[in-house]
Amino acid sequence: MAVSATSFADTISGDLIVRAERPGATINPPIYGQFAEHLGHCIYGGLWVGENSSIPNTRGIRNDVVAALKKLNLPVLRWPGGCFADEYHWRDGIGPREKRPAMINTHWGGVVENNHFGTHEFFDLCEQIGTEPYVCGNVGSGTVQEMMEWVEYITSDADSPMANLRRKNGRDKPWKLTYFGVGNESWGCGGSMRPEFYADNYRRYNTFVKNYSGQHVFRIACGPDSANYKWTETMMGEVGKRMDGLSLHFYTIPSGSWKKKGSATEFTEAEYVSTLSGAYTMDELITKHSAIMDKTDPEKKIGLVVDEWGVWTDVEPGTDPGFLYQQNSLRDALLAALHFHVFQQHADRVVMANIAQMVNVLQAMILTDNEKMVLTPTYHVFEMYKVHQGAKVFPIELKGPEYTVGDKHIPALSASASIDKEKKIHVSLVNADPVRAAEVSCQLLNVAAQKISGRVLTADAITAHNTFAAPDVVSPKPFDAYQRNGDQLRVTLPAKSVVVLTLE
Ligand code: AHR
Numbered sequence: 463m464a465v466s467a468t469s470f471a472d473t474i475s476g477d478l479i480v481r482a483e484r485p486g487a488t489i490n491p492p493i494y495g496q497f498a499e500h501l502g503h504c505i506y507g508g509l510w511v512g513e514n515s516s517i518p519n520t521r522g523i524r525n526d527v528v529a530a531l532k533k534l535n536l537p538v539l540r541w542p543g544g545c546f547a548d549e550y551h552w553r554d555g556i557g558p559r560e561k562r563p564a565m566i567n568t569h570w571g572g573v574v575e576n577n578h579f580g581t582h583e584f585f586d587l588c589e590q591i592g593t594e595p596y597v598c599g600n601v602g603s604g605t606v607q608e609m610m611e612w613v614e615y616i617t618s619d620a621d622s623p624m625a626n627l628r629r630k631n632g633r634d635k636p637w638k639l640t641y642f643g644v645g646n647e648s649w650g651c652g653g654s655m656r657p658e659f660y661a662d663n664y665r666r667y668n669t670f671v672k673n674y675s676g677q678h679v680f681r682i683a684c685g686p687d688s689a690n691y692k693w694t695e696t697m698m699g700e701v702g703k704r705m706d707g708l709s710l711h712f713y714t715i716p717s718g719s720w721k722k723k724g725s726a727t728e729f730t731e732a733e734y735v736s737t738l739s740g741a742y743t744m745d746e747l748i749t750k751h752s753a754i755m756d757k758t759d760p761e762k763k764i765g766l767v768v769d770e771w772g773v774w775t776d777v778e779p780g781t782d783p784g785f786l787y788q789q790n791s792l793r794d795a796l797l798a799a800l801h802f803h804v805f806q807q808h809a810d811r812v813v814m815a816n817i818a819q820m821v822n823v824l825q826a827m828i829l830t831d832n833e834k835m836v837l838t839p840t841y842h843v844f845e846m847y848k849v850h851q852g853a854k855v856f857p858i859e860l861k862g863p864e865y866t867v868g869d870k871h872i873p874a875l876s877a878s879a880s881i882d883k884e885k886k887i888h889v890s891l892v893n894a895d896p897v898r899a900a901e902v903s904c905q906l907l908n909v910a911a912q913k914i915s916g917r918v919l920t921a922d923a924i925t926a927h928n929t930f931a932a933p934d935v936v937s938p939k940p941f942d943a944y945q946r947n948g949d950q951l952r953v954t955l956p957a958k959s960v961v962v963l964t965l966e
Contacts, residue, residue: 473954474895476862476875478904485854485881490765491537492814493805494844494851495596497770499544500579501570501823502785508821508830509587510579517833522578523587526835527821527828531591534827534841535848538641540596540769540816541584545569545651547643548602552612555580556631569651571784581616585637594640596682596769596816601645601660601667602653610670613639618674641680641814643769644668647711648684649693657696660684664701682767685709689747694754702758707767707813712747713774713824714740714797726775726789727925731896734793734924735867737773738894741800742872744771748804752811765813768805772818772825772840773797786823791927792936792958794825795839795919799892799960802847803878809855817844829930836928839936842919846938846962849888853880856887862902865895875900875955887911887965893955896924904951911965914951916941920959 498504511517511524518525542550546569554563555577562577588595597616599609614624617636625636644667646652648660655663664683673679683705686693697708716724716737724733748766755764773794774786781787798817805812817840821828827841855878862875876892887909893900918941926936941961943954955961 473899473901474863474874475901476860476903478877478902479859480879480889480904480906480909481857482881482887482906483908484857486857487809487855489806489809489850489853489855489880490813491535491851492594493802493812494534494536494848495538495540495814495816496536496820496827497540497544497816497818498820499823500542500546500550500567500575501544501819502782502787503822503830504819505579508828510583512578520590521586522583523590524830527830528587528590530828530835530837530841531820534844535851536591536593537851538594538596538814538816539588539591539820540598540643543598543646544770545647547598547646548600548604548652550600551604551608552581552615553608556582556627570786571782581612582631582633585616595637596641596643597639598643598646599667599671601648601663602651606667606670609667610672613642613671613679614674617677617679620674636675638677639679641682642671643682643684643709644671645684647687649687649690652684657693658700661696661700665704668704680706682707682709682769685711685767686751688712689750691750691754694751698755698758703763705764707765708755709767709769710747710751711770712744712768713770713772713818714743715774723774723776726778727791727927729793729925731924732867732870734896735865735870735872737793738797738800739870739872740773741797741804744768744801745804745807748808748812752808755811762811766808766811767813768815770818771801771815774824788824789927790825790829790838790840791925792839792919792921793924795843795936796892796894796958796960798825798840798843799847799890800876802843802850803876803890803892806850806855806878806880831930834930836930836933837937838928839919842936842938843960846917846919846960847890849882849886849962849964850878850880850890853882853888855880862900875902885966889963889965891953891955891961891963893957893959896958898957900955902953902955904953906949906951906965909949909965913966914944914946914963916944916961916963918956918959918961920956924958
C-alpha cells in the first residue's frame with residue numbers, strides 16, 4: 463500500500479468548529495433519495511418477483527427488500543429510468559399482466575421487458591416503502607399526448623377518460639405525483655439534443671403536464687451532464703421559472719476512464735483516493751452550476767436535483783455487462799458519506815439527490831440473488847445519516863491534513879452537523895485516511911446537550927464488503943471513542959471510517 467505524505471505519525475489530527483448558534487438551511491430530506499430503473503436485476507428480481515413467486519412478497523413486491531428500505535426513511539424514489547425512461551411507453555405497463563405487450567430494453571442488455579412492473583406496481587411499491595414518487599417521462603421517443611395522458615391517468619379524480627381507465631384497472635383514487643421529470647439525459651440517451659432544442663421541447667411538453675385534483679406536480683427539467691455549463695446557462699435563460707428543478711448527473715469512475723473503470727472490490731490505494739475525490743468534484747460542479755443559476759435565480763427558487771450520482775465500476779466478473787451489477791465496499795460507503803456532506807453544505811440549492819441505483823445496479827443499497835439478500839456498506843451510510851433529514855445544517859469550520867497518494871490528494875477529514883426538530887444535534891465525520899486514526903477536537907459553541915451517543919462504520923480493509931455468505935463484514939457498531947470537556951469534544955476516528963454522533 464502506498465504511503466501518504468503526512469504519514470510519519472500514528473495518528474492525524476483535526477479541529478472542528480460547529481457554529482451551533484447559526485443554524486442555516488433545512489436539509490431537504492429528498493437528498494437521501496434513490497433511483498430504480500428497468501435495468502439488469504434492479505426491478506425484476508430485486509424489487510419485483512411476481513405474485514406467484516416462492517420468495518415472500520406482497521402483490522409481487524419482495525417483502526425482505528421493502529422491510530430493509532423502510533428502515534431508511536426513504537424520502538423519494540425515481541422511476542422508470544434513466545435511459546429506459548425515454549423508450550418507455552406507459553400504456554404497455556397497465557391492465558392485466560398477461561396481456562401487456564413486451565418490448566426490447568435496447569439500452570440495458572437488449573433483454574425482453576415484459577412490462578409486468580408498470581404504473582400501478584410502482585405506486586404500490588412507493589406506498590409499501592412509504593416514499594414519494596418521482597416519475598420520469600418520455601420526451602425522447604414519446605409524444606406530448608402520451609405524457610399528458612400519463613399525468614392525467616395518475617392524478618385526475620375527474621370523470622375523465624384516463625381517470626376512468628385507471629379505475630377500470632383497479633385504482634379508484636388518483637395517486638399523488640410528487641415529482642415529474644420531463645425527459646432524462648436529453649443530451650445523450652434521451653435524444654442527443656442540443657440545449658436550445660431541449661429547452662424548447664421542455665417548454666412544449668411541460669405545457670401539457672397539468673395539475674389535476676389540486677396537486678402541484680414539481681417539474682424537473684433535464685439538466686447538465688457533469689461540467690456542461692452551457693446546458694445550465696441555456697436552461698436558465700430559456701426555461702427559467704417554468705421548471706421547479708434542474709437535474710445534474712455525475713458519476714465517479716475509479717480509474718477516470720469509462721473503458722476500464724476499475725474493480726468494485728480489488729483496487730489500489732491510488733484508485734481509492736481517486737474514487738473519494740469524486741465527492742469533491744461533485745462539490746465543484748454544484749458550486750459552479752449553482753453560481754450560474756444564481757445569476758437569474760438569486761433567491762434559489764429553482765432547485766438543483768442531483769438525480770443520478772454514485773460510483774460506477776466494472777461489472778462483477780461473469781455478469782452481463784449490460785446489467786451494471788457491481789459489488790460495494792467500505793470505500794463506497796465513505797464516498798456516499800462525503801457526498802452527503804457536500805449536499806448538506808449546499809442545502810440552499812440542492813433539493814434532491816438520487817443515488818444510482820437502489821438494488822443490484824451500480825452503487826446499490828441492496829444485492830439479491832434469488833431468495834438471498836444482503837445490505838451493502840452504502841445502505842448502512844443511508845441508515846446512519848437519516849438523522850440529518852429535515853434538520854437545519856450548521857456552518858462548520860474544519861482544519862485537517864491532506865491525504866495524498868501520488869498526485870491525488872483530498873482532505874483527510876470531512877464533517878457535517880445539523881440540528882433536528884427535537885433539538886438533537888447530529889455530527890457526522892469521515893476519516894478517509896486508510897491507515898491512521900484521527901484525533902478531532904470539536905468545539906461545540908452553545909451546545910447544552912448532556913447525552914452523547916455514536917455509531918461507527920469501518921472494517922479491516924478499504925476493499926471490505928458484504929456477501930451473501932458474510933453479510934456483516936461492514937456494518938455499524940456502537941461508538942464511544944470521545945471525551946467531552948465543556949465546549950470541547952475530543953473524538954478518535956478510526957482509520958477509513960464514518961462516525962455519526964448524536965448530542966441531546
Ligand atoms: O444509471 C444508469 C444510467 O446512467 C442511466 O440510465 C442514465 O440516465 C445514465 O447515463
